[in-house]
Amino acid sequence: MVDYWNDCFDDLHILQPDWKTIERTSDRAMVFMLLNDEEEWGKLERRTKNKYKQLIKEISLVDLTELMKLTLKANEKQLQKQIDFWQREFRFWK
Numbered sequence: 001m002v003d004y005w006n007d008c009f010d011d012l013h014i015l016q017p018d019w020k021t022i023e024r025t026s027d028r029a030m031v032f033m034l035l036n037d038e039e040e041w042g043k044l045e046r047r048t049k050n051k052y053k054q055l056i057k058e059i060s061l062v063d064l065t066e067l068m069k070l071t072l073k074a075n076e077k078q079l080q081k082q083i084d085f086w087q088r089e090f091r092f093w094k
Contacts, residue, residue, distance in 0.1 A: 027055065
């Protein structure tokens with residue numbers, strides 16, 4: 001998996017949702033529950049899950065994903081050196 005570390009943020013979204021901005025009480029309650037109890041995601045069917053994922057993206061004024069990608073890129077050489085060191089240390093080969 002260390003060969004794929006550079007793509008680790010491709011499917012990851014680091015958001016700061018503002019659930020209080022949701023007008024419908026039922027949606028606001030659902031989003032609050034999903035944000036505070038991740039086990040609840042597993043109880044939803046696919047379309048409902050997608051609906052609330054989209055709603056959470058829409059109410060998130062802060063998305064740190066791009067910042068994380070830029071930080072990763074800025075530290076790429078140092079991180080690769082560390083990965084190479086640990087691969088040699090434990091005799092892992094590609």
